[in-house]
Amino acid sequence: MTAVGNVADLIRSAALREADHPALLDAADGSQVSWGRLDSAVDAQAHRLRMAGALTGDRVAVRLPTGIEFCVALFGALRAGCVVVPLAPGLPGPELTRVLADSGARLLVAEGEVPGIAGTVKVLPAPALAEAEPFETAGGDEDLAVLAYTSGTSGVPRGVMLSHRALVSNTRQCARLRPAPVTAADRVLLAIPLFHAYGLGPGLLQTAAAGATGVLLERFDAEGALAAIRRHRVTTFVGVPPMYTALLGLPEEELREGLATLRLLTSGAAPLDGEVLRRVKAATGLDVFEGYGLTETGPVLTSTLVTGAPKPGSVGQPLPEVELRLVDSDGTPLEEEDEGGAGLVSVRGPNLFSGYWPDGAHGPDAEGWFRTGDVGYLDEGGDLHLVDRANDLIIVNGFNVYPHEVEHVLGLLPGVVEAAAVGVPDAGTGETVKVVVVRGEGAELTEADVVAHCTSLLAKFKVPTRVEFVEALPHSVTGKLARRSLR
Secondary structure, three states: OOOOOOOOHHHHHHHHHOOOOEEEEEOOOOOEEEHHHHHHHHHHHHHHHHHOOOOOOOEEEEEOOOOHHHHHHHHHHHHOOOEEEEOOOOOOHHHHHHHHHHHOOOEEEEOOOOOOOOOOOEEEOOOOOOOOOOOOOOOOOOOEEEEEEEEOOOOOEEEEEEEHHHHHHHHHHHHOOOOOOOOOOOEEEEOOOOOOHHHHHHHHHHHHHHOOEEEEOOOOOHHHHHHHHHHOOOOEEEEOHHHHHHHOOOOHHHHHHHOOOOOEEEEOOOOOOHHHHHHHHHHHOOOEEEEEEOHHHOOEEEEHHHOOOOOOOOOOEEOOOOEEEEEOOOOOEOOHHHOOOOEEEEEEOOOOOOOEOOOOEOOOOOOOOEEEEEEEEEOOOOOEEEEEEHHHOEEEOOEEEOHHHHHHHHHOOOOEEEEEEEEEEEOOOEEEEEEEEEEOOOOOOOHHHHHHHHHHHOOHHHOOOEEEEEOOOOEOOOOOEOHHHHO
């Protein structure tokens, strides 16, 4: 396999090509940094981590909001040969403690005080745009670059091991698409949180690979995003379905004028309704190109950019260097005569992860194939359509929520006999978490009690917004919870 180097080399390469070209622009305050200045700040952060005791291979957690500081912290750790553990800024204490302990992180880069952190973890403040002597990049290729935590099917967060090879390969695969998702001349709106695989890969890393300009937006709201697009003459929008739904809530004329500088709209992380596709095209004249992927796949697997033709209900075809096939529950490929039938999506390519932390378990098999757990079918044109999600995954604003994790937390609440979590449609977030709860005899639990309990133990997007109390939950004859009837 061709050497791909270190993810932080993307910054150095951009600085060598166009040192004075704007790299990042913060939409909140208008501050910006060039590729040359960013490269120097990354060097300074790498030196800073070394002085703090970080060695090659050490895990460095980064809990910062979307902004220039996050980018410096991320690439500085990667240049130092460390493994970045990206965390949500609002991650509740119990989850933060669990992830830090599981990853064995030695350093945490965060804003302000972080109460309850064990003494083995040293907290460093957010980095400044300092200058320093060049730092010789450490590590790369098959070395671990990012340890991204997603909720496992058992409800316990699992660390997805992404190598430099996987992440750089995915930027190369995406760059080969036409029209190109990002070019050096683009200004890319980065409104998806950068700690999320989608915001990180197709967003930040793709921007760096092209040497474009990333316009950072910490929080998305339709009017704020439209203002940022207009003010900073954004040309490429990396979005998720709820963002497009929110934009369509604005007056059509305002939307058309506000998005006039855009050349390309992309969407991922969750299915985009065909009616939304149609309405966006009617309002702006632009198609929305959909993609599909997982944190475990670096993350992009397919895109309608492969054919250049959006197709309602389809997530397109595999990227260059990605192989995709449908298999049965035993992993056996479906026969040609089964064409059009649904099967589990199995993939192979250089962008795949190295298994789950810490031992690489349940990664690609000996032949390099990985079953995503999603169920889909290929139409006559070879485009993939997803029809169901294994493990009853719930996707809220592009973020994965596994029912078992929510149910485990509910089981800790006195008065709960049994509970089930399911995803239900939501106009604002695509899906939202609904819980169905069986109370114990004499328990006086209220909806407010359930929500407050979950809020104290779960990230905000995992907290249920709908609570229903029932006498009993439906089960199959084998005792398995019949979730589908609860939706």
